[in-house]
Amino acid sequence: MAEIRLIGIQKKFDGPLVIDDLDLVIGDGEFFTIVGPSGCGKSTILNMIAGLDPVTRGSIFFDDCMVNDISPKERDVAMVFQNYALYPHMTVYENIAFPLRIKKMPKTAIDAEVRQVAALLDLNDFLRRRPRELSGGQRQRVALGRAMVRKPRVFLMDEPLSNLDAQLRIAMRSELKKLHEKLKITTVYVTHDQSEALGISDRIAVLHRGRIQQCDTPHDVYNRPANTFVAGFIGSPQMNFIHGSVSVDRRHEIQCNEIALTTVQDLSRAAGNVTIGLRPDDITVSSVEMRSGMQVEITVVEPAGAFCWVDFKWGGIEMRGKADSEIELRKGVTAYITFPVEKIHVFDLESGARIE
């Protein structure tokens, strides 16, 4: 097990920088997730940690040892791939045993290890099959088994669940979490699915255009997004963004749509134009007029079981909120919205950075 430190990492292939000046510390035994839209460079980071791709500049440390020039073999990492990358010509048993055979471990020891891992992952009935005879979830478990059997210092997982169907993906999430709690091996997990990242990790790094936008616990990333990108990327449905303006003399007030919103944040340093962020989750839509409520016009109602997502127009601005499914709302009807003041996020209009 190891702590991983990335210091001043740069990476470029042929064109521009893919990763620009990245610093990251992943704690010993931590379940750390790198999340971001496709093409943000998250798999590149994983490959550099694995030793499959050399860094252009900067250094990578495992504990106190710099591993820049050390081969994947000697870094003692294991990796799980999106497409599982099982060896198609080997049986499940041979796949799991392969890394140990390469290490020239004695046969009996290999057998014991393989059977132990197989029991843990519930693979005992499939040991003689070949990968193509297995379902996606089973293949996934074989890939995990092959990674686990070596007892590596670091687990690297590159979108390991994204090829599974929705139900299985949710089930495997908690499997992974349980396994991690049992093995306590430092795990670096890459995904583009923000809900997966929120659900599974100890800490999350949100990556965009080769830079880390925010690195925090799932709770903080969701509740205190560092900028408009993180705010928009984390959470589903997406956060609403509205323009507003702040005057110098009013430290807790934003003018927006001819209404003055009172905020908990001190806005004295943000005088001028700002972006207001409001999660649809935090906006309650109702057909009953409330005192503080603002009047809106419903455009789409999308039932989601226990509640409804409601698209509406508030003075010409398209937004989304949440309504009780018991309430009768239709397109074109006038309704009213409320939201708690402390749920208002304020961002600088220019830089997009969070204002507190």
Place this chain on the structure above:
Amino acid sequence: MKRTLFYMLLFAVIFFCAAPFIWQIITSLKPSGELTSLPPLVSMNPTAEHFRSVIYRHQLVRFILNSLIVAASTTGLSLLLGSLCSFGLAKLKVPFSSPILAIMLSVSIFPPIATVSPLFIFIRALGLRDTLLALVITHTVFSLPLSVWILTNFFKTIPDDIYHAARIDGCRSFHIFYRIMIPLSLPAIVTTAILVFIFSWNEFLFALTFTSTSSRTVPVAITLFAGTHEIPLGEIAAASVIVTAPIIILVLLFQRKIVAGLTSGAIKG
């Protein structure tokens, strides 16, 4: 009606392709006396005399053996060099990999006649005239583009992640080559082997110029087949039948693979 027309056309195609073979077999079984008789029909007294003569008097077995040795060694060498090269081009970092591939493929459009004179001088200088080795070398080189093309295309279809997984599991590149890539590519390797074998077995120009007596291959032997007085029609037919038989078996067994090999690349690229 339409169906009948279809089968008639199909029969015509099959007849066009197969008739010369059938005629060859018929001729090879005719007694010498009937060879030049008209009408040229199937003989009522089939004989094996031409087959006997070809094998005992004309040493056909020896030429077949020569051809087998050349074709088998060529296949082995071409696959060895070709698979290593393809692995490098498809999966590893090679500087100028696309120009290298282009150069290799351009060799396949070289007209053999344009290289035969310098190669002849080269081989004579090395003292390899009339040896099987001379043929193995040239056949290997001229079949390399084919091997490299088919195998590179195939290796490229093996996901990079499998290569990465093996590296993480602790393999060095040569381990990956023979423990992962080669077993995974067996179908493509068999296909390549068949095509290279057929190429070498059939090659004529180099075989004709580099060999004189002891190392003749089958195509040369059949071409230079001469009787004492007249053209030995029956024996040529018998020899043709003997030489064609293994190829027919190969084609019947592996037609699917041959088709796959011939079309690999031509369709995509």
Place this chain on the structure above:
Amino acid sequence: MINKDRGIRYVAPALAVLLLITAYPVFYVLYLSLHRELLIFKISKFIGPDNFFFLFQDDRFWNALKNTVYFSTLSVSVELALGLCIALLLNRSFRLKGVTRAVVLLPWAIPTVVSARMWELIFNSDFGVLNYLLGAHINWLGSPSWAIHAAILVDIWKTTPFVVILLTAGLQIIPGELYRAARTDGAGAWKVFRTITLPLLLPVILVVLLFRTLDAFRVFDVIYVLTGGGPANATETLSLYAYKILFQTLQFGYGSAISVMVFVCTGCISVFYIKLMTGSTPR
């Protein structure tokens, strides 16, 4: 070290052998073509481009070039037309498809020399089965006007299978929905062929044309066995002429000059087709 598996170690052996046995001869043949080179007399003298000047005044060279062009054009066009018909015929499911495909492959698989020998027997003017079936007395291989066509026929028989295989594969990658869509749009069989099949098959057709034209242009085996270039040089192609000068009269300089011309011609043909391909298939 990361990435220490430098791929060049795997590529180098093949590349080295290839360059040694092909690149070196190509330069050497150029060198030879600028010399008077008579192996038996051990004469080797630099004469500059004289061989080429002589070549351009050599009637036999022009005759060989004419024969080669005629042979290639006629055989390749018939092969393409015939191959396309057979490919369309086979591009459906029927019983014994595998066997049919194997039989169609046979002519391609056997040595060219053997196929020439087979046809020699069939072409025989006195007791050949072809004349018997036609009830004619054509001197197939002995008369200048027939001999080249006999050779073309053998080439067609031998290499149409290759064309069929490639075109069939090309037909199979055309999505079936396209045909169904065209049919529902009311297109007849001919219209479907013209607007769907042919344009989508065009890239494959060009590949086939490239391979076949190059192959036909350097034709040697069939003619060497069938007619030896005769009668009266009526079937002598460039490769055959070069071979005779090289290995029958042992004039390596002049023979190499002819080889260089074959090389230049095939180069031009490749460039022409590759231009055509990159122009016709926008990606």
